[in-house]
Amino acid sequence: MDRVRQFGRRADLEPGRHGVGRHLSRSLALRIMVPAALVAGIVLCALRLDGAAGLGRDPVFTVFAGAAFGILLQRSRFCFFCILRELFEERDARGALGILVALAVGSLGYLVVLQPWLPDPGVGRLPPDAHIGPVSWVLVAGGLSFGLGMVLSGSCISAHLYRLGEGSTLSPFALLGTVAGFMLGFLSWNSLYAGTLSSAPEAWLPAMLGYGGAAALQGGLLLALALVLLLWVRWPEPTDASPTGSPPTPATLARRVFVERWPTWLGGIGIGVLGFLAYLRTEPLGVTAELGSRARTLAEQLGWVQGRLPGLDAFAGCATVVIDALMTPNGVFILALVAGALAAGVASGNFRPRRYPWHRYLLALLGGVLMGWGAMVALGCTVGVLLSGISAFAVSGWVFAAATTVAVWGGLAANQLTGSWPQAEQARVR
Amino acid sequence: MKINSLISCARSLLLAAGLSVAGVAAASEAVVSADWLAAHLDDPNVRVVEVSVEPGKFERAHIPGAVNFRWHTELVDPVRRDIAPREQWEQLLSTAGIGPDTTVVLYGDNNNWFAAWGAWIFRYYGHADVKLLDGGRNKWEADRRPLSSRPVRHAATEYRVSETQPGLRARLADVLAVVEGERQAKLLDIRSPAEFEGRIFAPPGVQELAIRAGHVPGAKNVPWGSVVRDDGTFKSIDELRALYAGNGIDGSEPVIVYCRIGERSAHSWFVLSQILGYDAVQYDGSWTEYGNSVGVPISNPAGTVWGGT
Numbered sequence: 001m002d003r004v005r006q007f008g009r010r011a012d013l014e015p016g017r018h019g020v021g022r023h024l025s026r027s028l029a030l031r032i033m034v035p036a037a038l039v040a041g042i043v044l045c046a047l048r049l050d051g052a053a054g055l056g057r058d059p060v061f062t063v064f065a066g067a068a069f070g071i072l073l074q075r076s077r078f079c080f081f082c083i084l085r086e087l088f089e090e091r092d093a094r095g096a097l098g099i100l101v102a103l104a105v106g107s108l109g110y111l112v113v114l115q116p117w118l119p120d121p122g123v124g125r126l127p128p129d130a131h132i133g134p135v136s137w138v139l140v141a142g143g144l145s146f147g148l149g150m151v152l153s154g155s156c157i158s159a160h161l162y163r164l165g166e167g168s169t170l171s172p173f174a175l176l177g178t179v180a181g182f183m184l185g186f187l188s189w190n191s192l193y194a195g196t197l198s199s200a201p202e203a204w205l206p207a208m209l210g211y212g213g214a215a216a217l218q219g220g221l222l223l224a225l226a227l228v229l230l231l232w233v234r235w236p237e238p239t240d241a242s243p244t245g246s247p248p249t250p251a252t253l254a255r256r257v258f259v260e261r262w263p264t265w266l267g268g269i270g271i272g273v274l275g276f277l278a279y280l281r282t283e284p285l286g287v288t289a290e291l292g293s294r295a296r297t298l299a300e301q302l303g304w305v306q307g308r309l310p311g312l313d314a315f316a317g318c319a320t321v322v323i324d325a326l327m328t329p330n331g332v333f334i335l336a337l338v339a340g341a342l343a344a345g346v347a348s349g350n351f352r353p354r355r356y357p358w359h360r361y362l363l364a365l366l367g368g369v370l371m372g373w374g375a376m377v378a379l380g381c382t383v384g385v386l387l388s389g390i391s392a393f394a395v396s397g398w399v400f401a402a403a404t405t406v407a408v409w410g411g412l413a414a415n416q417l418t419g420s421w422p423q424a425e426q427a428r429v430r
Numbered sequence: 431m432k433i434n435s436l437i438s439c440a441r442s443l444l445l446a447a448g449l450s451v452a453g454v455a456a457a458s459e460a461v462v463s464a465d466w467l468a469a470h471l472d473d474p475n476v477r478v479v480e481v482s483v484e485p486g487k488f489e490r491a492h493i494p495g496a497v498n499f500r501w502h503t504e505l506v507d508p509v510r511r512d513i514a515p516r517e518q519w520e521q522l523l524s525t526a527g528i529g530p531d532t533t534v535v536l537y538g539d540n541n542n543w544f545a546a547w548g549a550w551i552f553r554y555y556g557h558a559d560v561k562l563l564d565g566g567r568n569k570w571e572a573d574r575r576p577l578s579s580r581p582v583r584h585a586a587t588e589y590r591v592s593e594t595q596p597g598l599r600a601r602l603a604d605v606l607a608v609v610e611g612e613r614q615a616k617l618l619d620i621r622s623p624a625e626f627e628g629r630i631f632a633p634p635g636v637q638e639l640a641i642r643a644g645h646v647p648g649a650k651n652v653p654w655g656s657v658v659r660d661d662g663t664f665k666s667i668d669e670l671r672a673l674y675a676g677n678g679i680d681g682s683e684p685v686i687v688y689c690r691i692g693e694r695s696a697h698s699w700f701v702l703s704q705i706l707g708y709d710a711v712q713y714d715g716s717w718t719e720y721g722n723s724v725g726v727p728i729s730n731p732a733g734t735v736w737g738g739t
Contacts, residue, residue, distance in 0.1 A: 116581040117489040125503065128486035308637060322635065
């Protein structure tokens with residue numbers, strides 16, 4: 001039994017079995033008090049930020065959306081790398097099906113939002129703010145770099161953010177590397193833009209096929225992928241010993257909600273709904289805008305990057321602009337995400353800081369650099385380009401998804417050959 | 431004592447009444463209050479048009495029944511650096527269900543920056559009845575007035591431009607004629623003092639700029655933001671008159687107003703021409719054209735040199 005499972009053992013949630021009070025362990029008290037304080041803090045922050053300047057029209061929504069995203073990611077272990085790893089190494093496709101569910105739900109929601117926003121998708125305009133990026137070899141290179149970075153660092157950027165809330169000691173290094181990778185991206189931007197990106201098409205399925213055609217094509221693709229996974233999957237033996245037919249007790253319900261990993265499909269539904277709600281109310285889900293903008297600001301202050309990066313600010317997506325504000329909407333979203341993940345992580349007993357061999361930190365840093373460069377040139381990561389992009393029917397989302405998947409598959413295959421690459425942190429936690 | 435109190439009370443009432451009239455630029459027919467607009471939202475002769483700087487604002491929520499004009503694609507001719515061509519303009523207004531007699535009320539974010547620019551184009555193409563919502567989008571939202579995200583499709587019209595008013599627009603040659611004393615007019619620069627004095631080439635974060643810093647010789651500097659209150663509503667007519675008169679602009683001479691790319695200045699053009707009734711025209715080539723032009727003089731008090739140390 002691994003340490004996480006030990007921490008989340010049934011006795012923690014059923015103190016009555018051994019006598020109330022005496023066995024109400026300090027860890028259980030902390031696991032209730034700390035998340036409760038965090039949730040209260042999140043609510044207070046939301047109330048304080050209501051009407052604050054510079055945070056858009058809806059800072060309250062931004063705070064709650066960020067916290068909800070963090071909780072959903074942590075509870076359903078919505079880590080793109082771990083999901084792909086389970087798929088390729090164990091033929092466990094439940095996580096991958098969860099991603100498909102998120103994309104299907106997100107696409108449906110975006111369809112509802114987009115049609116009144118841009119009634120005629122063929123007029124040559126793109127829907128405002130949607131993550132529809134230029135499609136070129138640069139996007140493929142960015143996706144491959146991002147995928148390899150995921151393998152080396154053990155997670156994608158969004159998962160590293162929620163793992164901050166689980167006390168991961170690797171994630172800060174990976175995120176530090178991401179900032180450095182963004183800077184490298186800025187240094188290579190001008191030549192990539194002039195040579196390729198300025199003339200690359202921003203392909204949007206509804207512009208080519210109409211809303212009906214785009215929905216049919218994308219729905220068909222998602223369905224086909226789901227069927228392939230269902231045929232290929234090796235279903236694990238059921239391990240839940242709870243008797244069937246009898247109604248769950250409050251304790252087992254609490255355990256399912258607060259301790260056990262949520263089914264990824266459930267997380268997928270939540271993330272899909274959150275995705276189109278966020279697009280409707282504020283901006284598409286994305287986690288790299290703040291990181292990238294801070295990296296660009298730092299790079300400018302250090303004199304490494306010239307003030308002008310042609311074309312960058314004109315692209316939709318996780319735009320990276322120089323910022324001097326203390327708080328931005330995406331910054332608030334990220335902080336709320338980490339706070340939400342921390343609340344969920346502590347409550348579930350997944351908050352477990354631990355030390356690793358030094359080379360793991362180096363690999364996390366290196367992986368972060370690769371992810372940062374990839375996210376910069378692809379104008380976003382697995383959340384902005386893949387989740388939000390595909391939900392908005394962007395071809396760039398599919399291309400990025402394919403490239404990252406190939407890179408992860410290649411990276412894992414290389415790992416199996418050499419046996420020298422690290423195991424992903426908590427990859428197999430259920 | 432009682433008489434004194436009564437007099438004081440009456441004076442207060444008179445003062446309050448005076449302020450409530452003089453304190454609202456909406457006394458000008460070119461500006462409507464949010465109350466007026468709220469009462470006319472269902473009026474078929476009134477069409478509300480949003481022109482916001484930020485894309486996506488209209489789509490998320492807008493004044494019920496409003497239509498959206500996208501400034502960066504629908505109000506411009508990007509190839510010629512020009513306002514929308516006549517045919518494009520006619521098509522835009524026809525789709526929006528605007529007729530020649532429709533009362534058009536424009537509003538937008540950033541205190542009606544680009545909404546005012548839209549109003550200038552409406553007037554340029556000869557549409558007579560054009561107004562701005564006082565305070566624009568910010569005030570409407572701050573007042574917690576209703577917003578909608580439901581799309582409205584108005585019955586299309588066959589809008590035809592009957593006359594254009596090219597006299598509302600100044601060209602580089604017109605500005606140079608004033609600089610060289612061949613023509614009598616006031617020049618008004620509405621950019622920030624730092625841009626005007628040549629301390630900076632363009633506002634922070636702005637890419638489009640001129641290689642010379644400073645202003646058109648002889649121009650006065652009245653930053654555009656000084657014509658509105660904190661809530662974005664226009665100052666009173668008396669206040670506006672005094673503001674400009676303090677800079678030598680009193681309506682006795684034509685005014686040419688400019689900014690950096692010609693859009694912010696439309697806001698001041700609107701105040702001068704539509705609210706105060708002065709003879710004002712807009713130089714939409716603005717500083718990015720003038721400051722980059724070969725062989726034209728500038729005034730650069732700060733002495734900043736492009737690329738210099």
